[in-house]
Amino acid sequence: MARQMDSGFLAWLRRDLLLAWRRRGEVASPVLFFIMVSTLIPLGLTPESTRLAEVAAGMVWVMALLATLLSVDGLFASDYQDGSLEQMLITPQLLPLPVLGKITAHWLTTGLPLTLVSPLLGLMLSLPAAGFIPLLWSLALGTACLSLIGAVGAALTVSLRKGGLLLTLLVMPLYMPVIIFGSASVSYAIDGINWLPPLAVLGALCAAAVALCPLAVAGALRATASN
């Protein structure tokens, strides 16, 4: 039984990673979005590095949130269209495990690249040096949260033809705690305060999301995608 449950998670993780590898261009687009939007900020705000430094932490976080939001829309869409989502729904395994596998693959293909690219953006927006390590850590944990919560919205809107905009409406209010603690840990570090407490809260949010979100996603898929 344990082996079977395991294979549900790993099989879907491997499948989604393989699909992502074969569609490398699509995977790159959230990262490109992330970089392109960051060029808008100096254009719209100011090229002065002192003023950019003040908003850099929050801006990088807002952009990471938007990039995740744009990509999470496709989490179940192609599976719904080609029928493999229905296959997932009728497998004997516990549904939250394959779901968690898919979400993990999503994080590995969007959240992790966004995290790895973020120091570059920090540099471009003249983020103070003390903020880089907290930025990496908070984005690594935070984007995992964003993928998990976003998956609930994606599951709720998967069978709708124009679900993308609705998805952002549903998920955005749920993202607010993540961005509060994520950007706070970076600004704490810049101000020279111990930045681990907000990061710990972010970790707690992430742990709760790992436990609860796959259940909500499974319920949502059963409620909406089966008809």
Add this chain to the structure above:
Amino acid sequence: MNLFSDWTWFHRLGSPRWFYQNSGRWLPWLSVVTLVVLATGLVWGLAFAPADAKQGNSFRIIYIHVPASFLALAGYYIMAIAGAVGLIWKMKLSYMVMKSAAPIGAVLTFIALFTGAVWGKPTWGTYWVWDARITSMLILLFLYAGVMALQYAYHSVDAASKAGAILALVGTVNIPIIYKSVDWWYTLHQPATIKLTSAPSMHPDMFQPLLVMIAGFYLFYALVLILQTRNEILRRERNTSWVRELAAAKMTTNTIANEAKSE
């Protein structure tokens, strides 16, 4: 056997038809009581309660603002519980209650935000500040908007109900987290000039009408929820025989009345 018969009230409560017929009998009483309590609270609060020492008469908006905020938050939980009951016991009626509760709660949240802004202008000199409570209320409005948007997006009533219920439950788990995190965020950035903490204690002469208004708003909420749910019942059950009979009976009484008038 006894066990099952004890549960019949619960199953009867789940029947839209039973609810429609019985709520029709409760409505006149409920509306009279609501009207009396609301009128008492309003007249007492707006005319007889003493004016505030610092804010003068502008504080009286509290008699709308605070009850609306109370019900805005409680309404989300009522909506989520109705959704959960629908998911667990597969009750059609509770999905209808959930759908009806969403716009009422959203309007109350908007009233709370609006009266807060109107109150803010004379007290702090600005309509909007990014205060913890105001921000939380705004997020609550977004949560309501999400549930409503999801309800309208689905053509299938069944999928809309279940999806709305799941979203409402996810929101319920998140509301305490959002409130706490926004609170924490605010203490981090608190501007020194504006203090929103209310006076430590209200004078009983001001507080008693507020209690009456809160009770009145609860009654009003129940009244509007029942009316909305009755509409929703008629809309969803429009193809059942009892609704058709109801409509036919209404039509014949109307035609009789019209004929009487023309004679």
